Amino acid sequence: MNSLDSLFEPIASESVVDLVAGQIESMIVEGILREGARLPSERELSERFDVSRPKVRDALKRLEGQGLLRVRQGEGTFVAKLAGEAMSPALIDLYARHGHAFYDYLEYRREQEAFAARMAALRATPSDREAIEHLVRELDEAHETDDPDRSAAADVRFHGSIVNASHNAMLMHMMTSIYELTRRGVFYNRRYLRSIDGTGDQxxxxxxxxxxxxxxxxxxxxxxxxxxxxxxxxxxxxxxxDRERREGFARKRKITGELA
Structure with missing residues (x-):
């Protein structure tokens, strides 16, 4: 059985278009179908929903009209980009020049991730637990092989798995944008953080x-x-x-001392 088969449930005859659209909407809300995800073809959806292709086509057109789906000619139907950028490029550049914004970012993450972890502990399903355990193993392997790129990628995915396990749809969508900034190293580079830690053990x-x-x-x-x-x-x-600032001052004092 194709793994996608379990995502879509057969539906009754009345209000078929509403029900098809509703199932897809629910999967978007719950974060099962994320932005950029490619939907199966009309034929495949028709088989999985057990409804006619015209009904599926009408449902997809409705969702496209609502801005939830996007059709790319020759490629297929995709979940549209739904969450805006957390920050515009201009604002990111501005924050990069004013370091205190970095601490606002960490403050926001601390509160949201603490909430996510609490909810995950209460709501995690067996599938959620399996995903978390897998990513812990991924973090362990990346650490053992001293692979900073793999470690950084696993780090973001690990935190994302905790947020997913919270089963709070709003939190999942909001944190997707925040983790994209983290993934791109907008505020900090994990390699630098690991160098501060010393070994990354902590x-x-x-x-x-x-x-x-x-x-x-x-x-x-x-x-x-x-x-x-x-x-x-x-x-x-x-x-x-602070250590870098002190080292900078020490280098300058050394230079002035040599010139004296």
Whole structure:
């Protein structure tokens, strides 16, 4: 059986177009179908919904008219870009010049991810747990092989898996935009953070603790672990920036001393 078969359920005859559109809408709201995801063909959807192709076509046209789907000629039907950019390029450049915005970003992530971890501990399904465990193994392997790129990618996906397990649709859509900024290294480079940590051992241990809290169904522990992880990130950056500032002053004093 194709794995997509389990996503779509046969529907009764009345209000077929409404029901087809409604199922697809629900999957978008719940984050099952994300922006950019390609839908099966009309024929495949017709078979999976067990309705006629004209009804499927009408439903897809309705969703396209609502801005939820986008048809690319010769390519297929895709979920449209629904969430706007968290920040415009101009605002990102502005924030890059004013470092305090970075701490606003961490503050926002700390509160949202603490909430997500709490909810995940209460709501995670077996599939959610499997995804979290898989990403913990991915983090472990990337750490063992000293692969910073793989580690950075797994880091973002790990936090995303916790948010997904919260089953809060609004949170999932909002954090997708935030994690895209993280993935692009807009505010910080994880390689730099790992260099501050020294070995990355503490970061790995913190991810393990978040996962363990969620998997144990302990909302208090999961929330505390997520909050302390972001506290550690913030404190590490503050210390790293201060260390670089002091080193800069020391180099300048050395130069002036040599010129004296």
């Amino acid at each position: 970061l790995l241990a913190q991810h393990h603790r978040i996962a363990e809290g969620v998997l144990a169904g302990d909302p208090v522990e999961a929330e505390e672990a997520a909050r302390e992880h972001l506290d550690f990130v913030e404190q590490s950056f503050r210390e790293g920036i």
